[in-house]
Amino acid sequence: MSAGPGGRPTAAAEPFDAARVAADLQRRVGVRTERDAPLAPHTTMRVGGPADLLLTVHNAFELRAALRFARARGIPHLVLGRGSDVVVADAGVRGLVILVRADGLDVAGERVTAEAGVQMARIATRSQGAGLTGLEFALAIPGSIGGAVWANAGAHDGEIAGVLAWADVVGPDGMETRLAASDLAFGYRDSRLKHPAPGVPPDIVVAAAFGLASDEPAAIRARLEEIKAWRRAHQPLGIPSAGSVFRNPPGDSAGRLIDAAGLKGRRVGGAVVSERHANWILNDQKGTATDVRMLADLVAATVRDRLGVDLVPEVEFLGDWPEPWASGGLDR
Numbered sequence: 001m002s003a004g005p006g007g008r009p010t011a012a013a014e015p016f017d018a019a020r021v022a023a024d025l026q027r028r029v030g031v032r033t034e035r036d037a038p039l040a041p042h043t044t045m046r047v048g049g050p051a052d053l054l055l056t057v058h059n060a061f062e063l064r065a066a067l068r069f070a071r072a073r074g075i076p077h078l079v080l081g082r083g084s085d086v087v088v089a090d091a092g093v094r095g096l097v098i099l100v101r102a103d104g105l106d107v108a109g110e111r112v113t114a115e116a117g118v119q120m121a122r123i124a125t126r127s128q129g130a131g132l133t134g135l136e137f138a139l140a141i142p143g144s145i146g147g148a149v150w151a152n153a154g155a156h157d158g159e160i161a162g163v164l165a166w167a168d169v170v171g172p173d174g175m176e177t178r179l180a181a182s183d184l185a186f187g188y189r190d191s192r193l194k195h196p197a198p199g200v201p202p203d204i205v206v207a208a209a210f211g212l213a214s215d216e217p218a219a220i221r222a223r224l225e226e227i228k229a230w231r232r233a234h235q236p237l238g239i240p241s242a243g244s245v246f247r248n249p250p251g252d253s254a255g256r257l258i259d260a261a262g263l264k265g266r267r268v269g270g271a272v273v274s275e276r277h278a279n280w281i282l283n284d285q286k287g288t289a290t291d292v293r294m295l296a297d298l299v300a301a302t303v304r305d306r307l308g309v310d311l312v313p314e315v316e317f318l319g320d321w322p323e324p325w326a327s328g329g330l331d332r
């Protein structure tokens with residue numbers, strides 16, 4: 001078994017030998033890796049320990065080759081985009097972490113094609129420059145194309161499902177398939193990529209294409225400016241966070257519930273519930289992953305006790321968590 005649900009590494013058939021995997025990756029795929037590499041700088045929450053082995057891939061070819069390599073050998077591995085929807089455990093991640101920086105971007109007619117590591121903000125501005133509308137919402141999302149397809153990321157009345165033409169994914173066996181949007185079972189912040197079969201490595205996006213429409217660049221720019229202004233006015237930007245921590249329950253807003261439960265400003269160590277947007281946990285005082293998770297648990301338990309609603313995390317807690325989280329914790 002090489003990776004568990006959500007891509008979290010699980011016990012490999014053999015112990016993970018970082019030195020050997022590093023040497024094999026260099027010889028067979030031609031890429032360099034880093035041992036015991038801190039992951040906090042690669043996440044927007046800025047917490048978490050090291051990866052046993054970190055591989056940064058700079059193009060789709062390297063991403064495909066690294067996935068095939070790991071999957072053919074049952075090597076535990078996990079893919080990270082911009083780390084804007086995850087909280088990495090303080091003990092870090094065992095096995096190989098593949099950091100996706102494949103950033104090829106191409107515009108042809110009304111179609112924009114991007115490798116998985118392209119930043120959402122970049123595809124928004126590039127589309128605007130080409131006079132194409134449909135991806136303005138991407139400006140607001142600090143993730144990569146791969147992470148955005150995984151999450152069906154969305155904002156400001158747009159979401160990936162509304163514009164995706166296809167995604168090329170590498171499957172558990174290392175083979176690549178082109179999936180149409182209709183194959184991805186998109187839902188509210190959800191896709192089929194989030195639900196691999198138990199014990200099976202998840203599909204990984206290598207590239208995606210978006211079908212857009214022509215519009216005046218100035219009109220598109222005005223919409224981008226509106227999104228920027230809205231974000232500045234309503235969100236605590238510039239402080240480490242992972243955006244919204246919990247999913248909105250049907251017909252309600254997690255932020256409204258957390259506020260109603262009196263939790264704004266609640267703190268555990270260096271992590272605090274934002275005063276500006278109650279569904280955001282900020283790491284405003286160099287907190288740890290444990291601070292963040294304990295605070296998320298406290299928020300969920302308080303909302304359950306006071307308002308009778310079970311909040312479900314939107315962020316992913318990745319890596320080597322201690323008990324009680326290792327065996328399921330409060331929410332997993």
Ligand SMILES: Cc1cc2nc3c(=O)[nH]c(=O)nc-3n(C[C@H](O)[C@H](O)[C@H](O)COP(=O)(O)OP(=O)(O)OC[C@H]3O[C@@H](n4cnc5c(N)ncnc54)[C@H](O)[C@@H]3O)c2cc1C
Nearest residue numbers: 081082083084085143144146147148153154155205242243
């Ligand atoms: C300040 C802030 C604001 C935010 N606002 C929004 C918002 O408005 N709307 C919204 O939807 N989200 C928002 N988010 C959340 C986040 O940006 C999105 O979910 C984003 O799509 C995650 O992409 P990522 O590259 O950072 O993924 P990561 O955090 O790196 O990874 C998240 C998951 O995706 C998987 N993954 C990463 N790359 C791939 C790939 N190539 N193929 C398959 N799986 C992959 C990882 O294995 C992991 O399980 C916000 C986050 C922050 C910090």
